[in-house]
Amino acid sequence: MTDRLLTFIHISDTHLHTDPTYTGQFTDVVSRPGVDAMIRQINALPFDIDFILHTGDVMTDPLTSDEYALARDVLGQLRWPVYYLSGNHDRAQAIQQVLMNRPPALITPALNYEFDVNGVQVVCLDSSIPDPTTHHGYISPEQLAWADQRFAANDDRPLVVGVHHHPLPLNVPWLDKIVMTNGTDLHRILVKARHRLRGVFYGHIHENVVTVRDGVNYYSALSGWFQTRTWHNQQMAQNEPMHNPGFNVVTLTKQDTFVRFYRVKL
Ligand SMILES: [Fe+2]
Numbered sequence: 651m652t653d654r655l656l657t658f659i660h661i662s663d664t665h666l667h668t669d670p671t672y673t674g675q676f677t678d679v680v681s682r683p684g685v686d687a688m689i690r691q692i693n694a695l696p697f698d699i700d701f702i703l704h705t706g707d708v709m710t711d712p713l714t715s716d717e718y719a720l721a722r723d724v725l726g727q728l729r730w731p732v733y734y735l736s737g738n739h740d741r742a743q744a745i746q747q748v749l750m751n752r753p754p755a756l757i758t759p760a761l762n763y764e765f766d767v768n769g770v771q772v773v774c775l776d777s778s779i780p781d782p783t784t785h786h787g788y789i790s791p792e793q794l795a796w797a798d799q800r801f802a803a804n805d806d807r808p809l810v811v812g813v814h815h816h817p818l819p820l821n822v823p824w825l826d827k828i829v830m831t832n833g834t835d836l837h838r839i840l841v842k843a844r845h846r847l848r849g850v851f852y853g854h855i856h857e858n859v860v861t862v863r864d865g866v867n868y869y870s871a872l873s874g875w876f877q878t879r880t881w882h883n884q885q886m887a888q889n890e891p892m893h894n895p896g897f898n899v900v901t902l903t904k905q906d907t908f909v910r911f912y913r914v915k916l
């Protein structure tokens with residue numbers, strides 16, 4: 651007998667690139683082999699999974715929406731439905747068009763949506779800014795109002811929230827330059843739902859960190875590409891020597907939330 655409500659896999663920052671040799675300026679790692687290994691190992695997990703939550707940076711700075719065909723082909727190999735968020739390196743409208751098959755009339759500038767699986771409410775918020783030269787996040791007043799309506803509602807479903815950027819500073823100065831600049835506004839409305847909020851799941855930082863504030867739990871996932879290693883008050887970015895991707899396995903039961911941190915073998 652089990653009181654399991656659902657299990658989802660949290661992946662993030664796959665940073666696929668149409669140039670298979672692309673490494674960017676911060677690493678010498680290319681993303682595709684790690685992403686392929688991660689997909690194979692997720693597909694081989696010996697337990698039930700309900701869906702995958704991808705918290706953004708699906709690709710790295712694609713020049714056209716058509717480039718998302720690569721993400722569709724690669725991530726489409728996952729055996730479960732994938733729900734996407736838009737990261738600072740993404741194109742929110744291309745995600746809707748190519749990865750979510752939304753008809754043109756339903757495509758919105760920002761990717762905010764909710765869905766329900768097994769009686770669990772999942773709210774996805776778009777913290778990306780349509781400016782490729784900046785990497786911090788922001789949630790507009792309209793988005794906050796939309797989220798607040800849901801968080802303050804008289805609703806007893808367990809709640810999961812997904813977003814790309816870290817809403818709260820992590821006390822890592824270089825990383826906090828690319829934080830969600832008004833994340834404390836988001837936190838303030840999340841607190842209204844904390845009796846049913848099981849966690850806020852985010853990406854962007856390429857590292858596993860858990861923050862607890864006012865009873866709200868924030869969990870990040872590793873990247874599908876390369877990882878960072880940070881510490882309190884760290885001034886300069888540093889990569890983790892072992893760049894293997896990772897993912898989180900999140901299981902909700904009626905009373906508990908389990909977040910397990912898995913590493914991918916390369
Ligand atoms: Fe990223």
Ligand SMILES: [Fe+2]
Nearest residue numbers: 707737738854
């Ligand atoms: Fe990011």
